[in-house]
Amino acid sequence: MRTEDLLAAIATGLWRWDNAAGRVTLDSEAARLLGLPAAPVELTEAAVRSRFHPVDFAEINGIVQLALAEKTLAEARLRIVDERGRVQRIVRSRSRPRIVDGGFELVGTLQEVPEPQPGTSAAHTPITGDWRRSREAFLLDAGRGLAEARSTAEVLRVAAGLSMPGFMPDGLAVFGIEGDRLSVIGHHGHHGDDERPFVAMTLETDYPAAEVIRTGRAIYLPTPEEYSRRYPGTWPLAARFRRTSWAFLPLVNAGRTIGAWMAAFAQPVAFTPDERSVLTTVARMLAQALARAGMQEEQQELALGLQRSMMPTVQPDIPGMTVAARYVPTGGGLTVGGDWYDMIPLPSGRIALVIGDVQGHDVRAAGLMGQLRIALRAYASEGHHPDAVLSRASRFLAGINETELRGHGEDQRFATCLYIEVDPATGLLDIARAGHPDPAIRMSDGTVLVRPTAGGLPLGIVPDADYPTTRLVLEPGETMMVCTDGLIETGGHDLETGRERLRDIIEAHQPGGDGESLERLADALVQAVHGPSSHHTTGPLADRREDDIAVLLLCREAAGCGVGTGGLFAPQPIRRTVLSVAQAEPERIAEARRQVRDVLHDWADPDQVDSAVLMVSEMVTNVLLHTDGEALLVAEITGERGARRIRVDVADSSDELPHRRSPGELASSGRGLMLLELLAGSWGVDPRGDGKSTWFELYEDAGDAAGPVSPESGPAESGPAA
Structure with a gap:
C-alpha cells in the first residue's frame, strides 16, 4: 500500500x-x-x-x-x-x-x-487572536524591561518577573561559559545551593544546557519521560524539583552562543509553535540584554581600575594642613574621563597640588590624562619651579599631539591645569595656571573670594608657552578650593553663576577641628551639582550637559597660629587678601580694586568701601608709574563686626619715599597723598630693608574714629610724586 x-x-x-x-x-x-x-x-x-x-x-x-x-x-x-x-x-x-x-x-x-x-x-x-494579542503585549513589556536593565543582576530580575501568556515558568536559570565548563550566571525558583552540581560540569556533559551551547539549537522537553529518555545521566538533577516541562534555548549575540536559558514549568506545556516563538524571542532579547550588561560591567570594572591607578590617595598627614578630594566622572559613557588631581611630594619638602582637565570624555582623553599626570609628576619630582613644570608639560602634550596627528590623523587635544607648590610651614602658595579656573579661598570668617592668578594658554597648544607664577598666602583657618570646570558649569551655569552657587555652599560650611569637616564640605560641593537638590539650582544656560568633576580642598589649620604684625596683643586678622601686580600687568589694577571690594562686602559704610577702592587704585598705579618693580597689595580686616578696622599695605622695591605736592586744577598726577589724607582714617609710608610700604587704615565705626592721622614717619621732601 x-x-x-x-x-x-x-x-x-x-x-x-x-x-x-x-x-x-x-x-x-x-x-x-x-x-x-x-x-x-x-x-x-x-x-x-x-x-x-x-x-x-x-x-x-x-x-x-x-x-x-x-x-x-x-x-x-x-x-x-x-x-x-x-x-x-x-x-x-x-x-x-x-x-x-x-x-x-x-x-x-x-x-x-x-x-x-x-x-x-x-x-x-x-481562534488564537486573544492569545496572540497577549503575546504581543507581553513581548513589548519584556523588551522594554530588558532594554532598561543596566546590570546582569537587573537583567535576571526582569527575566524572573516575566509573566508569559498562558504558560508561566516556575523556575529559570541562565547558564554561561567559562572556558570549557558550564557556569550558572543566575537562577530563580531554586535554592542557593542548587547550582552546586553545575560548578564543575563540562560542556561535553550529557545535559540539555550543555548540548544547547554546543549545538546552538533549542531543546524542548514537554514531559518528564522525554527528559529521562534523552538525558538519563542528568535526569536526577531535574527530577528532584518535581517539574513537568522544560525548555532550553541558546543565548546568541552577534552570531556567537554566549550561554543557555532554561525555563522550567510546573504544569505540562506542549511547546506549540506559538509558545516556542515566544520563548525564542525572549531568549534573543535576554541574550542581547546580558551581553549589553556584561559589556557595561566590564567597562565599569576597567574604568574603576584605571581610576584607582590614576587617582592618588590623598595624603592626610601634611603638617599643619588637611586635604580632601573628589573625582566624579559624569560625562560620556565611561566612568573615567580626562579630569584628574594629584599630590606630589617635592625634594624641597614642599607639596605640589595638581588639578587638570584634558579635552574630551573618551578613552583617548583618559589615556592622555594618564600620560600627562605621569609627566607632571616626573617634572615636579626633579625640583622644577611651577612655571617650568607647566612649560615642560605643554611641550610634552604638544609632542604627543603632533605624533598622533601625523600617525593616526587624530585631532589635537589640549588640557587645562593648575599647579600649586605649597609650603606647609608658612602657607605660601606658588601658583602656575594653564587656562584653568582660578582658586577660591574661604577665609576664617566664612568670606569666599576667587583669587585671580596669572596664567597662560592651556597645555599642548603652544609648545614654548610661558606660565607666570603667582604667590598667595593661605592664612591659618582658611580653606582653598580648586576644581575643574565641571563643578562650576554643570547644570546650565556659566563661570559667574556657577561660582555663586559654590560660594553659597562654601560660606555655609561650618569648619571643624578635624579632617571630617573638610570631607563633608567636599561631599556637599558634589551633591550641590549632582545631588537630589541640584535641579533647584540650575543656571541660565540652555545647555545642561554634565561634565566630569575633580575638586581638591586644602585647609590650613588655625590651631597654633602666630600673632599679627602689631605685636603680641595685636588683634588677629579675620580676613586677609594678598595680590601682586607686575609692571607688565596693569590690567590687574582692576582686579586689585575688585579684591578690596569683595573683602569689604559686608562693611557698614558703602562710602568707606568706595574710598578704600579709590585709594588702592591710586596706590597701585603709583607703584607701576614711579618704580621698576611690582606692587604687592596686602589687605587685612580685624576686630568685631561693627567696629572693625581695615589696613591696606602696598609695598614696592623702591626706597625713594613719596612727597606731598599741590597739583593744579588741570594736573593729571600728584593727588595720591592728598587722597590718603582726605579719605583714610590713618595712613603712612614705612621704609623697609628692600623698599617701602604705603598704607592706610579705615574704621568701620566712623563716629569713633579720630579723623585723619598723619603718619609717624612723615613723607620725605624728595622722590617721585604720588
Whole structure:
C-alpha cells in the first residue's frame, strides 16, 4: 500500500510548497481538505493562498523561519475558508522546511482539527487572536524591561518577573561559559545551593544546557519521560524539583552562543509553535540584554581600575594642613574621563597640588590624562619651579599631539591645569595656571573670594608657552578650593553663576577641628551639582550637559597660629587678601580694586568701601608709574563686626619715599597723598630693608574714629610724586 493511501485512511494529506518557484503540489486528501476536488493537483501559490484565512497565511513565514532557526518541524493551525470567507474547517500543518534557491520548501502533512463548527464566519475572533494579542503585549513589556536593565543582576530580575501568556515558568536559570565548563550566571525558583552540581560540569556533559551551547539549537522537553529518555545521566538533577516541562534555548549575540536559558514549568506545556516563538524571542532579547550588561560591567570594572591607578590617595598627614578630594566622572559613557588631581611630594619638602582637565570624555582623553599626570609628576619630582613644570608639560602634550596627528590623523587635544607648590610651614602658595579656573579661598570668617592668578594658554597648544607664577598666602583657618570646570558649569551655569552657587555652599560650611569637616564640605560641593537638590539650582544656560568633576580642598589649620604684625596683643586678622601686580600687568589694577571690594562686602559704610577702592587704585598705579618693580597689595580686616578696622599695605622695591605736592586744577598726577589724607582714617609710608610700604587704615565705626592721622614717619621732601 502506498504512503498516500495510508495517510488518506487517517484523513491526512500531503503537500509540497516551493516558495522560490511559487508552486504548491497537493495530493487528493490535501486537495479535499482545502475545499478542492479530491484529486492530485499542482497550483500556484496565489490559488492556494485564497483557500486560507489571510491572517493565518501571513503567519506561516514566521513559523517557517523559526523552524529553520531551530532545525525543527514547522507546525501551524490554519483556517480553510470558502469563497464567502466562512470557515470550512481548521487543519494542522506539520512540515519540514529547508532552504532552496533563496526561498524555502515545505514538505509535510495536513490534518483536520475537529473545531470549530463549519460555517462560522471568518469575521469572528480568530481562534488564537486573544492569545496572540497577549503575546504581543507581553513581548513589548519584556523588551522594554530588558532594554532598561543596566546590570546582569537587573537583567535576571526582569527575566524572573516575566509573566508569559498562558504558560508561566516556575523556575529559570541562565547558564554561561567559562572556558570549557558550564557556569550558572543566575537562577530563580531554586535554592542557593542548587547550582552546586553545575560548578564543575563540562560542556561535553550529557545535559540539555550543555548540548544547547554546543549545538546552538533549542531543546524542548514537554514531559518528564522525554527528559529521562534523552538525558538519563542528568535526569536526577531535574527530577528532584518535581517539574513537568522544560525548555532550553541558546543565548546568541552577534552570531556567537554566549550561554543557555532554561525555563522550567510546573504544569505540562506542549511547546506549540506559538509558545516556542515566544520563548525564542525572549531568549534573543535576554541574550542581547546580558551581553549589553556584561559589556557595561566590564567597562565599569576597567574604568574603576584605571581610576584607582590614576587617582592618588590623598595624603592626610601634611603638617599643619588637611586635604580632601573628589573625582566624579559624569560625562560620556565611561566612568573615567580626562579630569584628574594629584599630590606630589617635592625634594624641597614642599607639596605640589595638581588639578587638570584634558579635552574630551573618551578613552583617548583618559589615556592622555594618564600620560600627562605621569609627566607632571616626573617634572615636579626633579625640583622644577611651577612655571617650568607647566612649560615642560605643554611641550610634552604638544609632542604627543603632533605624533598622533601625523600617525593616526587624530585631532589635537589640549588640557587645562593648575599647579600649586605649597609650603606647609608658612602657607605660601606658588601658583602656575594653564587656562584653568582660578582658586577660591574661604577665609576664617566664612568670606569666599576667587583669587585671580596669572596664567597662560592651556597645555599642548603652544609648545614654548610661558606660565607666570603667582604667590598667595593661605592664612591659618582658611580653606582653598580648586576644581575643574565641571563643578562650576554643570547644570546650565556659566563661570559667574556657577561660582555663586559654590560660594553659597562654601560660606555655609561650618569648619571643624578635624579632617571630617573638610570631607563633608567636599561631599556637599558634589551633591550641590549632582545631588537630589541640584535641579533647584540650575543656571541660565540652555545647555545642561554634565561634565566630569575633580575638586581638591586644602585647609590650613588655625590651631597654633602666630600673632599679627602689631605685636603680641595685636588683634588677629579675620580676613586677609594678598595680590601682586607686575609692571607688565596693569590690567590687574582692576582686579586689585575688585579684591578690596569683595573683602569689604559686608562693611557698614558703602562710602568707606568706595574710598578704600579709590585709594588702592591710586596706590597701585603709583607703584607701576614711579618704580621698576611690582606692587604687592596686602589687605587685612580685624576686630568685631561693627567696629572693625581695615589696613591696606602696598609695598614696592623702591626706597625713594613719596612727597606731598599741590597739583593744579588741570594736573593729571600728584593727588595720591592728598587722597590718603582726605579719605583714610590713618595712613603712612614705612621704609623697609628692600623698599617701602604705603598704607592706610579705615574704621568701620566712623563716629569713633579720630579723623585723619598723619603718619609717624612723615613723607620725605624728595622722590617721585604720588
